[in-house]
Amino acid sequence: MYRLRAHLGPGGAEFGHIAFLDGRAEWHAVLSLPSETRFADPLAEMRRRFHTRHDPIPALLDATRADTVLHHDVDELRTPLPAHTVGRIVLLGDAAHAMPPNLGQGACQALEDAVTLAASLRAETTVEAALARYDAERRPRSQAVARAARQAVAQAVAQAARHAGSMGQKVSHPLAVALRDTAMRLTPSRAALRMILRHHAWVPPSLT
Ligand SMILES: Cc1cc2nc3c(=O)[nH]c(=O)nc-3n(C[C@H](O)[C@H](O)[C@H](O)COP(=O)(O)OP(=O)(O)OC[C@H]3O[C@@H](n4cnc5c(N)ncnc54)[C@H](O)[C@@H]3O)c2cc1C
Structure with missing residues (x-):
């Protein structure tokens, strides 16, 4: 069981987080950026972009270890395939x-x-x-x-x-x-x- 929250902000930034009942938590941020954009320090970049958002977003970022952050492009298949x-x-x-x-x-x-x-x-x-x-x-x-x-x-x-x-x-x-x-x-x-x-x-x- 978990509780999900998603927050939409200006500049194409969505922040979502899940609080699991066993005390763990996860968060994700979706940014509108050119594909294959990468940051030297993804966590520092997220803190820079989201530190002024409301609770618990800054607290979640502060509690995150840099080596646990994954950064991938979000792609989609816009044209459905004719066969799978x-x-x-x-x-x-x-x-x-x-x-x-x-x-x-x-x-x-x-x-x-x-x-x-x-x-x-x-x-x-x-x-x-x-x-x-x-x-x-x-x-x-x-x-x-x-x-x-x-x-x-x-x-x-x-x-x-x-x-x-x-x-x-x-x-x-x-x-x-x-x-x-x-x-x-x-x-x-x-x-x-x-x-x-x-x-x-x-x-x-x-x-x-
Ligand atoms: C922000 C976000 C939130 C999401 N939330 C949800 C959610 O709440 N619920 C939900 O159902 N879905 C959610 N999704 C979608 C979900 O993550 C994907 O649909 C799912 O992971 C797809 O699984 P998959 O096994 O098809 O592909 P993947 O998870 O991409 O797995 C493919 C694997 O194959 C490996 N691979 C690729 N090429 C090779 C190769 N040549 N040789 C060997 N290995 C290779 C990759 O490294 C990868 O590990 C979310 C996605 C995002 C981005």
Whole structure:
């Protein structure tokens, strides 16, 4: 069990953190930067950018050890693949459908892929038939979730996102930031939750 908080700020900066019930915590920051930007000291850079944010962000950064910070580009497959299998080669997870992290579904979809692939291999008598079944069962759902992840912030902040031309993390114009923040405040939490939970309902295939 955990409690997740996400904070959107100006200049394309999102800060999220999770408090786990066992006392551990994690945080992530998503910045709108040219790809492959790297910092000599990523933690110092995060402290520089986020030290004026509200609690508990500065405290979380102060409590972080520099050698525990990872920095990666966040990429997505904007154009859905026409197939997730080629011959006897099969793609799972981000390799098949890398998506923005807005719905927290990337790893969930990877796990669904894995379970479906195992079930397909068990159900069919040839590898080719199993991979065809896997592709037919998984591609429509995973691509729909990827599409929804791309649209997730835009749904809540349609006006602001249209002006800024991209998803929530990339909103930087002050007017767009204000519109986005207002839209986020006005979005009923139950509606926001429904938007996220809509993609959680999935019944795994039988492995027996
Ligand atoms: C900020 C953020 C928050 C997220 N939050 C969530 C969340 O709450 N819920 C959720 O479900 N998902 C979340 N995701 C998405 C999730 O992290 C990914 O979808 C998931 O890690 C994809 O798993 P994967 O195994 O397909 O790929 P990866 O995790 O990328 O694993 C691929 C592995 O293959 C290795 N590799 C690459 N090339 C080679 C090679 N040639 N030889 C050997 N190894 C190789 C890589 O080093 C890597 O270890 C989040 C992502 C981000 C960026």
